[in-house]
Amino acid sequence: MVKNKIKQLRMAKRMSQEQLAEKAQVSVRTIQRLEAGEDASISTLNLVAGALGVEVGDLFPTSNSEQQADKIQNAADQLHYQLDARHDEYHLFKKLFNAIYIICMLALGAVYFAVAGALRWVIVFLWVGGWIIMSPLKKWLVIQKINPKLDAKYPLTVNRVDKNGSD
CATH class of the missing domain: 1.10.287 (Helix Hairpins)
Structure with a gap:
């Protein structure tokens, strides 16, 4: 289980799971899994963060987990390289x-x-x-x-x- 703020961010933007999935170009099931706390690939996190208009790090509460911090940094690095x-x-x-x-x-x-x-x-x-x-x-x-x-x-x-x- 990975605690994240995807559902709160989605609801703050008044988006349905279907709308977020379409904008992020992922399946609705992927959004459901992410909101339930399942882990996801770096590229999926980048797509969802982009659709929500936030950085990948903003998808998660402040974490003390070094593994989670490394994953967030890796996602940010990949995004900035592509940008x-x-x-x-x-x-x-x-x-x-x-x-x-x-x-x-x-x-x-x-x-x-x-x-x-x-x-x-x-x-x-x-x-x-x-x-x-x-x-x-x-x-x-x-x-x-x-x-x-x-x-x-x-x-x-x-x-x-x-x-x-x-x-």
């Missing part, structure tokens, strides 16, 4: 997106000076359109393509508010 790696990959995507965008805009600028007549207006339209669609395109890519891949690669970060770092 750091995810932040690095996310920021690399942002840098690549911005570099490609700047190159495209510079290329359009160069083409503008190389052409004449009505084709210049097409280039102007593409230039202005590029500025308008840049931000929505980046958001769409993050939501539809980047986040799902990073969620699969770094599962402990799925429910974290800070999973993409500071934008």
